[in-house]
Amino acid sequence: MQRLPILKPGDSVEIIAPASRCTDEVLSDLNNLLESWQLNCIIDQAIFGNDLLCANTDEIRFNLLRKALLNPATKAVICARGGYGSMRLLPQLSQITPVNPPKLFVGMSDITAIHLFLEQQWQWPTIHGALARDKFSPESIHSLKSILFGDVEQISLSGLPLNELAASDKVIEARLTGGNLTLVQTSIGTIWQLDGQNKIIFLEEVGERGYRVDRMLEHLSQATVFKEAAAILFGDFLTGNEPNGSSLVKPVLERFAQNSPIPVAQIEGIGHGYTNFPLLLGAVAKLQLGERVELTCFR
Numbered sequence: 001m002q003r004l005p006i007l008k009p010g011d012s013v014e015i016i017a018p019a020s021r022c023t024d025e026v027l028s029d030l031n032n033l034l035e036s037w038q039l040n041c042i043i044d045q046a047i048f049g050n051d052l053l054c055a056n057t058d059e060i061r062f063n064l065l066r067k068a069l070l071n072p073a074t075k076a077v078i079c080a081r082g083g084y085g086s087m088r089l090l091p092q093l094s095q096i097t098p099v100n101p102p103k104l105f106v107g108m109s110d111i112t113a114i115h116l117f118l119e120q121q122w123q124w125p126t127i128h129g130a131l132a133r134d135k136f137s138p139e140s141i142h143s144l145k146s147i148l149f150g151d152v153e154q155i156s157l158s159g160l161p162l163n164e165l166a167a168s169d170k171v172i173e174a175r176l177t178g179g180n181l182t183l184v185q186t187s188i189g190t191i192w193q194l195d196g197q198n199k200i201i202f203l204e205e206v207g208e209r210g211y212r213v214d215r216m217l218e219h220l221s222q223a224t225v226f227k228e229a230a231a232i233l234f235g236d237f238l239t240g241n242e243p244n245g246s247s248l249v250k251p252v253l254e255r256f257a258q259n260s261p262i263p264v265a266q267i268e269g270i271g272h273g274y275t276n277f278p279l280l281l282g283a284v285a286k287l288q289l290g291e292r293v294e295l296t297c298f299r
Contacts, residue, residue, distance in 0.1 A: 001123055001175065001282050002102050004299060005075050006150035009038035013076040014068040017055035019110040020083020021048045022132075027080055029133055034078070037145065042074065054085035062089045065114075066096060075103055076148065078131060082109025087183070090117050090192055098122040104148055106131070109206075109272070112179030117192040119177060119282035128179055128202070128270075129278030136276045140269075144278040147299060156296045157277055159233075159267030161289060162257035166231070166265040169290045174230040176285040176297060178202035185216040188223050196229040200287055200295075202279060204235035204271035210248025213237065217256050231263040231287055233295065236271030265293040 007013070013034055015027070022030075027043070034041045044064050049056035056064075068077045090113060102124035107114065109130075118124040129144045130136060146152045161167040177194060178184055178201045187193045194201070205213060220226060237249045257264035265287070269275040280297040288294040 001125055001284075002100065004104055004125055004280075005101065007039065007075055007104065007148045010040070011076070012040040012042060012074045013078055014042040014071065014074050015047070015078050015080055016064050016068050017047050017080045018061050018065045018089055018114060019054060019079070019085040020081055021055035022081040026132060026134055030078070030080060030131055033131060033133060033141075047080070054083075054088070058088050061085065062092045065089055065093065069103065070096075070099055077103055077105050079107030079111045081130075081132065082107065082111050082180075084110055086110045086113040087186060087190070090114070090190070093117060094121065094191055106144070106148075109180050110183060112183035113187070113192060115179055115281050116177070116187055116194055120192065120195055125280055125282040127278055128281050130276065135274070137274050140276045140278075147278055147280070150299065152299065154296050154298045155278065155280070156294055157267050157269065158292055158294045159265055161291070161293055162234070162254060162264045162266055163260060165260075166257075166263035166289050166293060167291060172200065172230050172263070172287040172289065173284060174287070175199045176202060176279060176281055176283065179204070179281070181205040181213065181216050182208070184225075185219055188219070188225065194225055196225050198228060198230055200231045200233055200285055201226065201229050202233045202235060202270070202281075204237065206236070206238045206240070206272035208240045208249075209242060210240065210252045213240065213249055214252045214256070217252075226260070226262065229262055231265065232260065233287070234264070234266040236268055236273045238272050263289055265289070267293070267295055
């Protein structure tokens with residue numbers, strides 16, 4: 001896996017929307033944020049158009065994704081939002097010769113599909129995160145900026161073990177992969193199916209009730225996606241309440257962990273919540289297990 005480039009003032013970056021569209025106001029605010037960091041921001045006029053489900057047609061979204069990834073004048077590609085539609089572009093993306101050196105690629109949620117493709121097919125490390133100031137805390141955005149500009153060489157986040165294997169005093173060093181649970185499950189049987197062998201698999205989700213979370217985890221288990229993984233790391237699993245207002249998500253995760261033959265831990269503050277710290281996917285990470293777990297991602 002290659003190393004990420006470092007942004008500096010004056011560099012050019014491109015904003016794309018390979019899945020759903022955001023509002024014009026959110027796009028403008030993202031542009032203003034990047035320009036406040038003294039970056040030259042490129043937004044194609046075709047970023048938004050008419051489509052049944054997505055920010056624009058598959059053809060136009062793919063062309064903009066390809067252009068952004070191949071453009072030698074830019075150092076970063078920032079996804080405006082997730083939503084739906086990234087996976088529709090991957091069959092075409094598989095026809096492109098991988099580009100080296102890698103660019104900074106930032107996104108989350110539905111963008112998990114592109115993360116998995118770039119990590120596994122192009123050997124690019126990528127960044128799980130977002131820069132939407134209307135959704136995420138200033139601290140979260142500052143943390144992501146620090147990674148983009150190389151102000152930090154590593155980030156560390158702490159959490160709790162969910163089973164005895166994760167509570168034992170042990171260090172796991174392995175590549176970090178994963179993203180949104182729905183998209184990871186959707187990858188099964190595709191060219192971008194998550195390869196979890198000897199890796200730490202990160203999963204987060206929002207708006208899914210307990211039985212749906214359980215079904216997705218069970219599907220991944222039966223599909224042997226977790227079979228040779230080094231560990232499983234849950235981020236935030238938010239909302240997804242039952243009709244009576246209660247939630248079964250936490251006990252579902254706990255039961256899964258207790259039945260898992262590998263360490264399972266959870267670190268809050270990664271996912272769709274107001275606090276959303278970035279992760280470096282595809283890169284080697286260190287997971288310190290014990291009464292408290294600590295994940296360290298290296299740039």
